[in-house]
Amino acid sequence: MKTLSKTLFGGLKALERQLKRDEWATAKYTIILDENTFQHCLPLLISGVEALQEAEFVEVPAGEECKSLEVAAQVWQTLIDGGADRNHVLVNLGGGSVCDLGGFVAAGYMRGIRHINIPTTLLAMVDAAIGGKTAIDFGGIKNSIGHFYPASLTIIEPTFVATLPQTEVLNGKMEMVKTAAVTNPDLYAVLLANDSIPLNAIKETVRIKESIVKADPYDHDIRHILNFGHTFGHAIEVHAHLPHGIAVGIGMLAAMYLSVKKTGLESAIYHDYSMWLRRYVDIPHFTLHDIEPMLDLMHHDKKNAAASTQCVLLQALGAAMIDVEVSDNEVRDALLSITRQP
Numbered sequence: 001m002k003t004l005s006k007t008l009f010g011g012l013k014a015l016e017r018q019l020k021r022d023e024w025a026t027a028k029y030t031i032i033l034d035e036n037t038f039q040h041c042l043p044l045l046i047s048g049v050e051a052l053q054e055a056e057f058v059e060v061p062a063g064e065e066c067k068s069l070e071v072a073a074q075v076w077q078t079l080i081d082g083g084a085d086r087n088h089v090l091v092n093l094g095g096g097s098v099c100d101l102g103g104f105v106a107a108g109y110m111r112g113i114r115h116i117n118i119p120t121t122l123l124a125m126v127d128a129a130i131g132g133k134t135a136i137d138f139g140g141i142k143n144s145i146g147h148f149y150p151a152s153l154t155i156i157e158p159t160f161v162a163t164l165p166q167t168e169v170l171n172g173k174m175e176m177v178k179t180a181a182v183t184n185p186d187l188y189a190v191l192l193a194n195d196s197i198p199l200n201a202i203k204e205t206v207r208i209k210e211s212i213v214k215a216d217p218y219d220h221d222i223r224h225i226l227n228f229g230h231t232f233g234h235a236i237e238v239h240a241h242l243p244h245g246i247a248v249g250i251g252m253l254a255a256m257y258l259s260v261k262k263t264g265l266e267s268a269i270y271h272d273y274s275m276w277l278r279r280y281v282d283i284p285h286f287t288l289h290d291i292e293p294m295l296d297l298m299h300h301d302k303k304n305a306a307a308s309t310q311c312v313l314l315q316a317l318g319a320a321m322i323d324v325e326v327s328d329n330e331v332r333d334a335l336l337s338i339t340r341q342p
Contacts, residue, residue, distance in 0.1 A: 005117070005150040007130065007206055009199075011157035012048035015118070018153060019051040026087060027114070029055035030079065032102045033093045034062040040163060041093055041120050052091065056082060066101050067136045069145070075105045089114045092151075095121040096128030096244065099151075100143070103134030107149035117151040120160045122172025122197065123245045126179065126205045129154050131213040141300050142234050148218055156206070158199055170280055171245035173197060176205045178248055182225040183208050185317040192276050224322035228312040229255050232334070235297040240284045250283055254334040259313040261330075263321050269314075274338070286335045294335070295328055 008014040018024065029052055033042060038059055046053055058078050060066040079088065092102030092115060099117045106115035119129035135146025161169070173191065180188035187204055209226065216223035233251030237244055256273055259265035277283070284290075298309050308325045315321060 005130070005132065005152065005154045007154045007156065007210065009156045009158075009203060011155065011159065012045060015116070015153065015155045016049045016051070019049065024051065024089075027051075027089045028084070028087070029089050029091055030082070030084065031055050031057040031091045031093055032060060032075065032098055032105070033057060034060055034066065034095075034098060036062055037094045037098070037120050041118075041160060044157075044159070045091075045093060045118065055091065060098065060101065062097075063095075064097050064137065064142075066097050067104075067143075069136060069138060072101060072105050072108070072136055075101070076109060079105075079109055084109070084113075086110045086113055089116060089152075091116045091118060092129075093118045093120060094124070095119065096124040099124050099128045100133075100135050100146075103132075103149050103151060104136050104146055107134055107147040112149065114152045115149075117154040118157065119154070120157075121164060121168055122161050122202070123168070123175055123243075124172075125156055125161070125202060126172060126209065127175045127245075130206055130209050132217065133219075141297075142238065156202065158202075161197065161202075167243070167246075169197060171243045174245035174249035174252075176201065178228050178252060179205050179208055179226065181252065181314065181317055182228045182312070182320040183212075183318055188317055192273075221322075225312055225320040227322075228252060228314070228320060231255075231298055231301050231309065231311045232331075234301060235294040236284070238297055239290065239294050242284075246281055249277055249281060250338070253277055253283070253338045254331075255311055255313055257334045257337055258311065258326060258330060259315070262324065262326075263313045263315045265314045265316065269317060283338060286339050288332065288336070291332050291335050295331060298331065 058075050060071050090102050090106045092099045099119055102115055106113050117129040119125045132148050132150030134149050135143035138145045177191050180191055212223050229248045229252035232254040233248035236250050237247035253274055256270040260267050260270050310323045311326050313321050313324045
């Protein structure tokens with residue numbers, strides 16, 4: 001695995017300074033973006049970073065649709081057609097899907113070229129752009145093919161957060177709440193108490209994730225705590241066609257429900273989170289008919305071992321238990337129960 005990404009909070013000005021350093025002097029660049037970042041973010045990037053003014057760019061579909069082998073092959077072909085060598089650099093300008101795709105493409109091209117993540121959504125800033133996981137979806141399974149391949153640089157440009165619709169801000173805030181729930185009760189309390197997202201809270205979330213990744217870069221042990229809410233969340237995301245962060249937020253509610261039953265979490269924490277979540281999210285009405293295909297998705301989750309479904313549960317805020325085996329009936333109980341009002 002490469003050295004961990006250097007994360008810079010100075011935005012595009014910091015990127016401009018970095019790309020003037022000797023190690024970038026002879027680099028050529030290709031920017032991967034989607035239709036949204038082409039319109040709203042590319043002009044700011046080009047005007048703010050001189051080294052990228054002659055970069056080529058590749059536009060890919062917005063959202064999860066870009067995370068396919070076919071789209072990756074199209075980007076590889078573009079690099080080959082343009083004569084890109086091992087000194088070429090991919091610049092991933094977009095949300096989590098663009099960062100995932102760009103990192104996957106960079107890892108595979110000529111056995112690995114440098115890439116720079118410039119996340120344009122709050123979700124990507126605190127999740128996909130940090131930690132070196134890159135992936136595409138394959139065989140109907142989310143993130144089923146990928147690499148551990150950190151970006152050389154990750155640039156946090158706060159201006160992009162100010163341009164996001166509230167639904168996208170909430171999508172990212174759910175991932176911040178997840179990170180805080182398993183590591184930092186004080187940050188968790190701040191996030192639930194405030195509608196706004198302070199820059200310091202973003203910095204702290206990134207710092208926490210980077211420290212966990214440094215301790216467990218290949219996701220064998222402690223890094224599993226960052227999967228809190230995700231085993232349920234990925235199934236909810238696919239079945240209910242919800243944004244990733246929102247689905248994880250609902251998945252955390254299901255995981256907290258089981259935590260009360262299995263690992264001793266105080267019921268008040270579950271109920272307080274449930275009340276907070278329902279202020280912002282309409283939780284789908286799950287029936288047994290809905291849950292059966294969701295169980296199938298959960299059985300195929302890459303975090304599982306053998307035939308058992310494994311979840312991250314909480315003993316308390318800041319105290320997570322990883323790889324807790326849950327039965328199909330417990331999953332059914334949790335999903336049916338969170339549909340009801342607390």
